[in-house]
Amino acid sequence: MPSPTCGASDPSATACVPPPGRATRAGLGLLFALLIWLAAPAASVQAQGFGVFEQGACAMARAGATVAHGCGDGSSIYFNPANIVDNDGLVFSAGATMVAAQGDYTSGLTGEVSDLQNSPILVPHAYLTYKVNPSLATGLGIYVPYGLSTEWKPTFDGAFEGYDSGVQAIYIQPTISYRINERLRVGGGPIVALAGVELNQRQDLSRQEAPTGTPFAQLGVPHHTAFVDVKLEGHNQIGFGANVGASFDATDRLSLAARFTTPIKVTFDGDATFNQVPTGIILPDGTGIDAVLAQTQFSEGTGTLIDQGIETEITFPAQLVLGVSFDATTDLSVMADYQWTSWSDLGAIPLDFDKDALDTERELNYDNTHGVRLGAQYDLLDNFEARAGFIFNTAAAPAATVTPLLPENDRTHYTIGLGYRPVNAFEVNAAYQYLGQADRAGRVRDVRPGESVNSLSELNEGLYSFDAHLVGLTLTVHL
């Protein structure tokens, strides 16, 4: 099997030049680690659940079908660590994927359409690999495999489920890859996950009880009357895991491979901030509710809804990917991957406040997901490659938890891209991806006082639409 180690285009058999001195390599690595650290925003919804699979423009153009046929840009640190031993010399890559997501919610109750407010964001990645000898390679990768950002207007009816939510996990992965024999390679490395989470949500006064025990709803407070804006956030928390892979060249043209990423649990010590929202409500007996709430709920000392600490934990799910690559011709390679992601690891997110009365759980009950990735790569010229791909993945969110937080459904993605290597030492890869999501019935509310449902899916009273355009660019230096 021809080695893909020199990436998108390998202008000559001597393209993979020897590595530079160690000092230079270390300096580049540190610089880009720092840049990633500073630049990494919450990524947007794009793969299954809130997984992000666009960790390099070469792989992205092939729909991520990369586990058995790595790109030579070091992204195999994520896609399959076994493959970095195929890289020659020192390879350094950095890039980003711009995600422009758009979506809306159409209410079945009112017919009104509320638009998702997400701005385009960049999801960066950086990799450094070094071939120590023909059988051993090392590397360091920094990438964002999980990220979520959904932003709606605070006045959106679904703001009571969450209107500005973000989760991100930056994985920092030192890696080692070893060629056991001519056909078999293995690799892996520990992961340090640096994670952050933020949830902004409004609370509905009509769901609360007056001191007499009477629900405010019974006193005439309308459904979805916001009385407090809650921000829950935790940043820079660390979790640990590992990413391992193996590749086997069954024939000169056919390769089989697998990769497994462990689940990573991150515990957050965060902050909960409460801001009272004036309701203007005057109860039938003439009581102005805002003043009462200010005194009883929002005041230091007696109140519960005061700024305080919060603990929570999130488990970023395991991933198992099986792949095959086939060199159909000397110029054309086709690849197919199957991915399983254990979103059920996520279960429920506990919210443990300093004030125990507020403790709750956010049930997610996500389903494990399945994805199929098909990719092809064709050498147009010696230093110019064209790529295309297709992805289908099932949804993580079950019918009961299709909310503004993750209004997800089965998705199809179409990808296309180019790789160009104008000189031996430099390579540029670009990719475009269209993400189409099937419309999904979902909800913007929880159960009301006095209401009984067998499943929260009975509250799905509207339709979420979503799609996204992604553009990826990765620059690679081969030294």
Place this chain on the structure above:
Amino acid sequence: MSFFNRSAAWGLLLIAFALPFVAGCDSDSLSDTDPRQSSVDPIFDRYVSIGNSITAGFQSNGINSDTQHESYALRLANAMETEFSIPELRYPGCPPPLENILTELSTGNAPRDDCAFRSIPNPLVLNNVAVPGAATVDVLSNNPNVANPSPLTRLILGNRTQVEAALQANPTFASIWIGNNDVLGAALSGNPDRMTPITDFESQYGDILDNLTDGDVERGVLISVANVAFIPNLSPGPAYAAAEAQLNQFGAQQSPNWGSYTVDASCETGGTGQDSRVPFSYGFGELFQQALQGQNVTLDCDPASAPEIILTGAEAQQIVARLTAFNAFIQDQADQRGWGYVDVNPSLQALYAAGSDTPADPSDDLVPKFPNIVGPTFGIFFSEDGVHPSGDTHRVVTNLLIEEINETYGTSLETINAPNIPAPTQ
């Protein structure tokens, strides 16, 4: 490269890129979410009703879930076959409706000032946003400096105005029956000064319609201000004169301390106060209660000497003139905006007139001119307060609306079962 290799490669590519078209995703649609839709016509998908006590379903000086369900607005929504959420009030009510105004028994024997608050769960959106007691100014404002928000306003709407609550439903169709309280208080107190000035009414009513138009409400029906001359709560002086003996007999049955109840000659047909109207709260309330306590009382209908609460003929004419002007404006607005317009007064007049040609035999009056001592106090077409229509009259009104809506919008709403009423005289 061999032919086999090339064929295999292209074959693989073909399979790979055909997959997207056969894999596909199952899309949900809005119809999977049980959206609010009319099975009669899309223009009725989301109907809201704006108004006062009548639209809210207030009857017999009270309101609860039972009376709310008798509102014409809900019956119209049923005819539209569209979902219609109301601010349901728990039994016995808020306040509980009267079972009988003469005995002052309330539903469930509850105290008159009782309020059982709202039923839960709360509606996600409100379709009937009408509030008992609302005048035209109250539809757009809850500011106590300019409007008259009441505990019922807060209980039904929270902090919203009727228009705000209505627009939250993103209505495709609206009905407005407002203005009755811009004249009713004047009629029941005998004080025309309490009427809303015409310019204020026109400005307020126009603002309501403009707000709805700004909220993309393009279709609806406007309903005339009901003529207070046709409500049985205001009895003609001659009816009291004819019932003087009956009054004293009934009073003596009620109390051993009964004094006497005299109806002045001014109240009789041909008397100086023959056109005066006696509110129930005075003729059967204040005066009757005094007589029950042993006093000798006299009902005076003479405009020159009667107490202010007596509505004199001249005052009644003033009020009718004002509401006629209101209705001319409402009709004009309906015409300008292409909305339907229903004038309920010809039907109310026909009801009121039925039996009037035999004044000596009040038993054939469809609307009693004097409260019935036995049976429904104000007949079957008015509730026990003599002001608010009964469920039967709501049915009649519903059909008036259906006929007008069908004519205006070419729809095919089916009329509902309703009592026969005399044909309006042209």
